[in-house]
Amino acid sequence: MIYLDYQATTPLAPEAREAMLRWLGGPESDTFGNPHSPHRMGRMAAAAIEAAREQVAALFPPDGRVIFTSGATEAINLAIKGTARGDGTNTIAVSAIEHAAVLDCGHAMRETTEMLVLPVDPHGLVAEDTVIPEGTQLTAVMQVNNEIGTIQPVEELAEAAHAAGGWFLCDAVQGAGKLAPPAHADMIAVSAHKLHGPKGIGALWVRDGVDIAPQTHGGGQEQGLRSGTLSPALIAGFGAAARLALAQGQEDAAHVEALWHRARELFDGWELNGSAEHRWHGNLNLRKDGLDVARLMSECRSVMFSAGSACASGSGRPSHVLRAIGLTDAQAKSSIRLGFGRYTTAQEIEAAAAAILAAAKEQGL
Incomplete structure (x- = not known):
């Protein structure tokens, strides 16, 4: 099988797997301790977590702290709900193409929070000179x-959020370990499994001076903001993946760039959805008007790719992102997403393209 769905998840790096194994200890080991216990085994596990925290913190600006969560969805919910005003006078601004974790969280707070939706242009970009209304509590892009x-102009949008008197939250799930962190953000959400770490672990980075109210109550673990026993194995894997992403970021980027150019050559004549210039080149979202994507995926079962966001697959609804950039329902449903990265080979790109192009040709396209 050929895996081209890197936006949904990435293969676990061998280095991350190795880091995890030690903390998946059996009854004869000394590495299965609860990191919140005061005895030696607990302190060992806690030390491993703090070592990994430093590795993950290197993904972010220096003036903040890392809060481990179950993933980016929890991190985003913690940021949005944790900074909401208690008097019900909240206004949050979000882009029209945010992940469901942001949009649905905003909708869930509709009784106490007004959500302003910032439009994007046909290239999928929020305008750099967007003005955030005065008094907006939080802007999330x-x-x-x-x-x-x-790739959104998050630095300029963060400045606009600050000018309005509010905080700026950035979902950096797809950019962490690939791009420089948004330097002016107040909170940044990431997920380990999008940068070759394990599933089930993520983080919210919070700038010093930003106060957040806990949303999960219990034992007060994780700096009093996220109660529950931490997993040393998952966090160790996250830390190793973060360290590796930073160590070979330039090599990964050059590899992705070469794959991008080859894929663009192979899919000559297909329309690119979104900006070609302001874009991470490990994401190739294409359309061929009239394409029956369900049939295409059925006929290309050896190629793992997406018809849109994995989080919304099976809904039957056209992508809200593709509709936001002006595509019709038919055009949105004729689009595919190919995602590639560190472990993708040029031979895999060529074989996948051959299969997809042949299946499209069978449809008369």
Whole structure:
């Protein structure tokens, strides 16, 4: 099988797997301790977590702290709900192409929070000179869109959020370990499994001076903000993946760039969804008007690719991202997303393209 769905998840790096194994200890080991226990085994596990925290913190600006969560969805919910005003006078601004974790969280707070939706242009970009209304408590704009790969002007938007008197939250799930962190953000959400770490672990980075109210109550673990026993194995894997991403970031980027150019050659004549310039090149979202994507995927079962966001697959609804950039329902449903990265080979890109192009040709396209 050929895996081209890197926006949904990435293969676990061998180095991350190795880091995890030690902390999956059996009854004869000394590495299965609860990291919140005061005895020696607990202190060992806690030390491993703090070592990994430093590795993950290197993904972010220096003036903040890392809060481990179950993933980016929990991190985003913690950021949005944790900074909400208690008097019900909240206004949050979000881009029209945010992940469901942001949009649905905003909708869930509709009784106490007004949500302003910032439009994007046909290239999938929020305007750099967007003015955030005065008094907006929080602005949330993602660094790299998970469906079309566009890179947003998050530094300028963070400044606009601050000028309005509010905080700026950045979903950096698709950009972490690939792009420089958004330097002016107040909170940044990431997920380990999008940068070759394990599933089930993520983090919210919080700038010093930003106060957040806990949303999960219990034992007060994780700096009093996220109760529950931490997993040393998952966090160790996250730390190893973060360290590796930073160590070979330039090599990974050059590899992705070469794959991008080859894929663009192979899919000559297909329309690119989203900006070609302001984009992470490991995301290739293409359309061929009239394409029956369901049939295409059925006929290309050896190629793992997506018809849109994995989080919304099976809904039957056209992608809200593709509709936001002006595509019709028919055009949105004629689009595919190919995602590739560190472990993808040029031979895999060529074999996948041959299969997809042959299946499209069978449809008369």
